[in-house]
Amino acid sequence: MTRKFAIIAALGLTALSGVAIAQADPFVRNPVQVKSGSYVLDPAHGKITWSVDHMGFSTYVGQFTDVTANLDLDVRNPAASKLDASVKTDSVGTFHEGLDKHLKTADFLDTAKFPTAQFRATGIRLVDRDSAKISGNLTLHGITKPIVIDADFNQAGINPVDKRYSLGFDGEAKIKRSEFGINYGLPLLGNEITLHLEAEFKLKTPKGGA
Structure with a gap:
């Protein structure tokens, strides 16, 4: 009976270990465990949401949906990492056709003259x-x-949908539109713009090899 009990117990522990492995979290949430390398922004999951005060009555919200970016990540030396992003200003959207057209005119973004906004990390x-x-x-x-x-x-890890190593982060920045020569409606319309970024990057080339 003792030997039989030992075998059953061993089988039980093996089964429990298998369940634990199957349920283990496949993602890492500690940045030092992320793979260094060259990443490209997933265009379907990279958006910039902006918000601005509308005469004190409400906070108006819109998005830029056409964003491209490249990230050269060095986990051991974050200061050496590089990030470059480009935004097509014509992709501005608020779900209001009239306002979308106005935002693209010379009153605001003047998208015909300035079709691209760019950010380069220093x-x-x-x-x-x-x-x-x-x-x-x-x-x-x-x-x-x-x-x-x-x-x-x-977090970072293998995306279960496309099976590619991915990492994600979100960010926030505040700018004053008057500093960029966009003065229409001041001071009734807010000067400070809050930019909220959501970004998922896909690994192209791990550091040290393809």
Whole structure:
């Protein structure tokens, strides 16, 4: 009976171990465990949401949906990492046709003259285990100004849908549109714009090999 009980117990432990392995979280949430390498933004899951005060009555919200970006991530030396992003200003959207057209005119973004906004990071500094300040230059409406993005790391791992190694983070930055020469409606319409970024990146080339 003792030997039989030992065999049953061993089989039970093996089964429980298998369940534990199957249920193990496949994602990492500690940035130091993320793979270094070259990443490209997943265009379907990279958006910039903006918000601005509307005469004190409400906070108006819209999005830029055509965003491209490349991230060269060095986990061992975050300051050496590089981030470049480009936004098609004509992709601005608010789900209101009239306002969308107005935002694209010379009163605001003047998308015909300035079809692209760009951001290039000049420095990345870790604040704590899973957040960083990304300093860089934003070119908008033909004017370049320094901004800081407060970024929070979400997680990294193999995406169960496309089976590609992915990482995600979100970020927030505040800019004053008057500094970029967009003055229409001031001061009734808010000057400070809050930019909220959601980004999922796909690994192209791991550091040290293809």
